[in-house]
Amino acid sequence: MARVLIMEDEPNIAFVLKIAMSEEGHEVRTCQDGFCGLQQLENGPLPDIVLVDLCMPRVSGRAVVETMHKNQKFQEIPVVIMSGSIPDSRSFPPADSYRTLITKPFDLFKVLEIVNELTASQCLAVS
Incomplete structure (x- = not known):
């Protein structure tokens, strides 16, 4: 079992x-x-x-990913970016700050596969 944090402004997708x-x-x-996501990470x-969805209100997904990448406390947490479109380079975080990009609409089974793969080694290390 992994602890998953989802930052998504579309309630139906998050649900x-x-x-x-x-x-x-x-x-x-x-x-x-x-x-809210950054508060969850801190507290x-x-x-x-x-x-993390790339386009969100208040604090963008790019800002979240860059903040996580700069903070040693969060650097080892795998980040998966979700986006409804392929963003231009100005809205995209540096390539070394996230693991993969999922475009919307997405295949739910593929998302689960990615989450399970990226967390499998962490769960084994904790066990």
């Missing part, structure tokens, strides 16, 4: 991801914007993986 990952046995928290238990 579907949360239900699917919970059914896989993951502990899931959701935030509707990057500001809550650290997640094993973060899924």
